[in-house]
Amino acid sequence: MVIVGAGFGGLQAAKTLGRAHNVRVTVVDRYNHHLFQPLLYQVATAVLNPADISAPIRSVLHARNTEVLLAEAKSVDPRRKVLIVEGGEIPYDSLVLATGATHSYFKHPExxxxxxxxxxxxxxxxxxxxxxxxxxxxxxxxxxxxxxxxxxxxxxxxxxxxxxxxxxxxxxxxxxxxxxxxxxxxxxxxxxxxxxxxxxxxxxxxxxxxxxxxxxxxxxxxxxxxxxxxxxxxxxxxxxxxxxxxxxxxxxxxVAASPLVRSLDVPLDRAGRVKVSPRLTAPGLDDVYVIGDVAAAEHDGKPVPGIAPAAMQMGRHVGKTIRDRLAGRPMKAFRYHDKxxxxxxxxxxxxxxxxxxxxxxxxxxxxxxxxxxxxxxxxxxxxxxxxxxxxxxxxTKGGRDMRLITGNVVKRMPALASPTQAPALPAPARPEPPASRPAPVH
Amino acid sequence: MVIVGAGFGGLQAAKTLGRAHNVRVTVVDRYNHHLFQPLLYQVATAVLNPADISAPIRSVLHARNTEVLLAEAKSVDPRRKVLIVEGGEIPYDSLVLATGATHSYFKHPExxxxxxxxxxxxxxxxxxxxxxxxxxxxxxxxxxxxxxxxxxxxxxxxxxxxxxxxxxxxxxxxxxxxxxxxxxxxxxxxxxxxxxxxxxxxxxxxxxxxxxxxxxxxxxxxxxxxxxxxxxxxxxxxxxxxxxxxxxxxxxxxVAASPLVRSLDVPLDRAGRVKVSPRLTAPGLDDVYVIGDVAAAEHDGKPVPGIAPAAMQMGRHVGKTIRDRLAGRPMKAFRYHDKxxxxxxxxxxxxxxxxxxxxxxxxxxxxxxxxxxxxxxxxxxxxxxxxxxxxxxxxTKGGRDMRLITGNVVKRMPALASPTQAPALPAPARPEPPASRPAPVH
Known part of the structure; x- marks a missing residue:
């Protein structure tokens, strides 16, 4: 059992299978952390720390049957049943693709x-x-x-x-x-x-x-x-x-589906997502599950939205499906609960x-x-x-102490005005020192 | 009044002068934050966040007479009394150099x-x-x-x-x-x-x-x-x-003094630090103060150590010296209090x-x-x-959730063992699933 991607979908699939004793799970991700993407904009606007919204995958998936591998998945060979990663190959019996979405700049990659x-x-x-x-x-x-x-x-x-x-x-x-x-x-x-x-x-x-x-x-x-x-x-x-x-x-x-699913050679929708079966498998590939933002899933004829709760539900569903299959129980179709x-x-x-x-x-x-x-x-x-x-x-109405520029950005700064002007330059626009006090420059 | 470097020394000098109404202060730093260096090793060992030990200089120095400039200081021209930064020049009346130390790899820059x-x-x-x-x-x-x-x-x-x-x-x-x-x-x-x-x-x-x-x-x-x-x-x-x-x-x-002080053309010690006068000025330059890790200061014939409290004391001393000078009060020699x-x-x-x-x-x-x-x-x-x-x-005896690799490091990973071995590889060394349960690979 190999899971690619430890986002909301992949993590739930791994957790659900972590409780099964007759399965060995390998989770492959190119980052060492699960990222809570819905709060990412708060890191971008200096409200939260990067570490506040991420968790090392290894610390989240501590089940004994679960292994984590830091590696970038390159392609899937469904006939040989191997996942090809940077630096090697990983054979699988079942594969869960949960590699998420990336940006699409339409026809302007520049x-x-x-x-x-x-x-x-x-x-x-x-x-x-x-x-x-x-x-x-x-x-x-x-x-x-x-x-x-x-x-x-x-x-x-x-x-x-x-x-x-x-x-x-x-x-x-x-x-x-x-x-x-x-x-x-x-x-x-x-x-x-x-x-x-x-x-x-x-x-x-x-x-x-x-x-x-x-x-x-x-x-x-x-x-x-x-x-x-x-x-x-x-x-x-x-x-x-x-x-x-x-x-x-x-x-x-x-937003476009991550390109890994292209190597499956199955029909994709316009955003590059796999049109999955009701059991969330890729068409014609019963042992390849596709979940989260790379899956174009439907429920009651409506598309399942590309949001975290949907990915988590799909992950849990796939985990249960695999457990059902191993136990010889009937497998169920995926049902989306819109919370x-x-x-x-x-x-x-x-x-x-x-x-x-x-x-x-x-x-x-x-x-x-x-x-x-x-x-x-x-x-x-x-x-x-x-x-x-x-x-x-x-x-504090927007406290100011997370405003961190970690990198050295001085090269990007514009030239100063001529030396006579800067920095004693045009008197600061605001706020002025009180007029009653003389302010000769020392 | 221009201060270069907003470390412990520069910040204290700026704060001390922020209360003086007859001085205009410009603080120049190539980063936008003051860094609490003594805790830096805890960021390196995943205990603290970068933002926990840093503070944006602008939010610390909010006195009305104080301006902050993000710029890299290149050299000082003491005759023309200008500080040369990337992209321009800044004239000064008094200059405080507090640019700290950098690594010295002795004769092995590689x-x-x-x-x-x-x-x-x-x-x-x-x-x-x-x-x-x-x-x-x-x-x-x-x-x-x-x-x-x-x-x-x-x-x-x-x-x-x-x-x-x-x-x-x-x-x-x-x-x-x-x-x-x-x-x-x-x-x-x-x-x-x-x-x-x-x-x-x-x-x-x-x-x-x-x-x-x-x-x-x-x-x-x-x-x-x-x-x-x-x-x-x-x-x-x-x-x-x-x-x-x-x-x-x-x-x-x-550790070596930051190279900026070399442009002063005054005697330096072996670590590249300026041998300052008892008033912390550079030899022969009464309007250039040198403090913190770039200064080789002495007190009672013993060298002042290159630690944060010493830099802070020097910064405060320079701030007071300048205030004393403007007020026509006698200036005092620097005394180090070893706390x-x-x-x-x-x-x-x-x-x-x-x-x-x-x-x-x-x-x-x-x-x-x-x-x-x-x-x-x-x-x-x-x-x-x-x-x-x-x-x-x-x-938690070393909680695990700050273990963040932000960058994409997959390229640095070694190749996997041959596909037949990995990842079902040599059975994990520890911890084994209980022997009583069969563990066929799914």
Whole structure:
């Protein structure tokens, strides 16, 4: 039994099989940690630590029958029944593919460089660094046009990730950062959210999309729907006949299945996902299960959404299916239970749908969201640390001490103004020393 | 007033001057955060988060007369009175150089690649990644000789950093990691501490050096004193006529002053530090103060040690000197107050010297150390988070959920054994499934 990918789906499959004594399980992942992706945007916006939302796979899967291997899966050879990884091959009897999704830049792979997406911890740390570096550069910049460009942030795609990132980022420019800078007023930063479809959060009921848009605008996010992006480079973003000058673009638009499943040579849907059977196997391959974001599964004729709870349910289902099969019990078809989904807009408010019927918004939605996320985090330390950091951020209205640029980014800084101007430069815009006291430069 | 470097010394100088209304202060640093270096080894050994031991400089220095600039200082031109940074020049009236120390690989700059030191957050994250990756590689490795090499760790230099790193690393191999692996027993890992001088912690009284050595050996660290390293490469370390095969070497030996002070063209000591006047100015340059690890200061004929409290005292002294000078008050010579210094050996024990006379060891020393470090951390969130993480690590005897390899390291993994062997390979060494239950591979 080989499981590829220790995301929400793979981890549940491994845990379910960890209780079976007649199975030996090998979990293969290219990272050593399980990542709680729904909170990744909070690492990107300096609210949480990388370690708060991740757990080493080895420490989560401690069942005696389970082995963990740090390796990158390259392809599957279903005839020889081997998984090919960087540096070797792993034979399997049953295979579970749970490799998740990656970004899709449609037909513009070159956009990946200038508009990073948010899927891994490295992505999150990179976005945090870019955003903070942009403000540092704006503070140093003497040309007002370029300064404006540094202080403009564009997020492409208004799904949950884009909405959450835009809300958190705009909040930060208004509440956490202003006191830190002398020459720029971070409250003048523009956060623009571009969406090609007619509304934000298009997977939600229209009423909630409208509430989300209103709340984002209250947070000073400029929401532009029906905006199809045609160009992105280091200087800005073009959509329709408009151009926004910016140095910082983030990508939350296209999602495609991870490419590993292509090697199965089975029918895929447009997003590259395997059209799985009701038992979540790949067509024609009874011993290859495909779950989570790489599976195009259906339930009652409707597609199962690409969200964490769905992946977890699929993982558990596959684990049980394998146990049933070994015990000679009849195997069941997968049934998806829609418990709901939520998107956070800002400090203490969210929108969401509970059990596919109750629409929630504002603080009640945020409380449900927060409770569920704390409950599903792995480990006591992570829960305690997330609560500490949320509490701190909440009560300090955007506490400032996680604003970490780990890397050395000085090379990216603009040149200083001429020596006579800098740094005793144009008197700081805000805040002035009291006029009553003389302030000769020493 | 320009201050270069926001370490312990620079930050104290800036804070002291932040209360003066007739001074304008510019703090220049190439990172956006102040780093609490004494706890850096705990980031390297997966006990603390990077953000726990750092604070954004802007959030610490919020006085109205103080400006912060993210820039790398290149040189000083004392005649023109300008500081030259990457991308521009900054004129100064007075200059405080507090740029700290860097590693010295004696005459072997090529060792820097294979034996990283521990000075920045990037260093710490890199060492954490290397150590964890070595265990992942050992788990995959089928050749026992190479496996042994992966499981050998060499730390060069038994000053406080080396001792603390060795103790924490060895503790981790015995208490945190063993349950995580199936093929290797991490308790068999070798942690070797090499020191060229005849004893560890040579700045401490002999009695404490001996206590430290005994305690390290209780933690299974192999301590080798009088061991002069003559060769380091990707395969191992050579000293005397011995060779230790290892893939993971860490450097805690030589320290040299940061090179910026060379541009002053004043006499330097062998470690590249400026021989400062009693007022902490560079010889012949009354408006250039040099403090912290770049200063070779003396007090009562004895050298002031290169530790955080000394740097802080120098920073405060310079701040007061400048205020005195502006107020026309007489300026005072710097006096160093030795409050003590401590080195942690393992979970709950340390050795140290309080007020240069009381020798402490064991738990009392650890408690003083822990109290002082919590007290000197910056900000409520950092203190709370460090206490949470220490408490968690202490009570779980090396909790396992910070073991994060953020980067993608799969390329560094050794090849798998031939497909027939892996991963159903030699039956896992430990722990076996109970013999009473049949364990056919599914």
């Amino acid at each position: 956009w990946a460089q200038v508009a990073p997406g948010l899927k891994t911890l490295e992505d999150a740390v990179r976005i945090r660094e870019r955003v903070l570096t942009a403000f540092e550069a704006a503070e140093r910049e003497s040309d007002p046009v370029r300064q404006r460009q540094w202080m403009t942030f564009v997020i492409i795609g208004a799904g949950p990730t884009g909405v959450e990132l835009a809300g958190a980022l705009s909040y930060m420019t208004r509440h956490g950062l202003p006191k830190d800078f002398r020459r720029i007023d971070t409250r003048e930063a523009r956060v623009v959210l571009l969406e090609g479809l007619p509304r934000v959060l298009s997977a939600y009921p229209e009423e909630l999309s409208e509430a989300a848009k209103r709340d984002l605008e209250k947070l000073h996010v400029e929401v532009r729907t029906g905006a199809l992006v045609t160009g992105i480079d280091g200087e800005g973003v073009t959509f329709g006949d408009e151009h926004i000058a910016t140095r910082t673009v983030m990508w939350g638009a296209g 709901g989904s939520f998107a956070v807009i800002g400090r203490g408010y969210a929108v969401g749908l509970l059990y596919d019927k109750w629409r929630m918004k504002g603080l009640p939605a945020w409380l449900v969201w927060a409770g569920v996320h704390i409950a599903y985090l792995i480990g006591f330390r992570n829960r305690a640390s997330v609560m500490l950091n949320w509490g701190y951020t909440f009560f | 060792w820097a690649q294979v034996a990283p030191g521990l000075k920045t957050l990037e260093d710490a994250v890199r060492i954490r990644e290397r150590v964890l990756t070595a265990f992942e590689a050992a788990e995959r490795e089928s050749d026992p000789v190479r496996q042994r090499q992966w499981m050998t760790f060499v730390i060069i230099g038994a000053g406080p950093t080396g001792v603390e790193l060795a103790g924490a690393l060895s503790y981790m191999t015995r208490h945190g990691l063993p349950k995580d692996f199936r093929r290797i027993d991490t308790r068999e890992a070798r942690v070797v501490l090499l020191e060229g001088l005849p004893r560890v912690l040579s700045a401490y009284p002999e009695e404490l050096s001996e206590a430290a050595k005994r305690d390290l050996e209780k933690l299974h660290v192999e301590v080798r004193t009088g061991a002069l390293v003559t060769g380091i490469d990707g395969e191992g370390v050579t000293f005397g006529d011995e060779h230790i095969a290892t893939r993971t070497v860490m450097w805690g030996a030589g 003590g210094s401590f080195a942690v050996i393992g979970r709950g024990y340390a050795v140290g010297l309080l007020y240069d006379k009381w020798r402490m060891k064991g738990l009392p020393a650890w408690l003083v150390w822990a109290g002082v470090h919590i007290a000197y951390l910056i900000g409520f969130r950092n203190r709370a988070s460090v206490m949470l993480n220490w408490g968690y690590t202490f009570f």
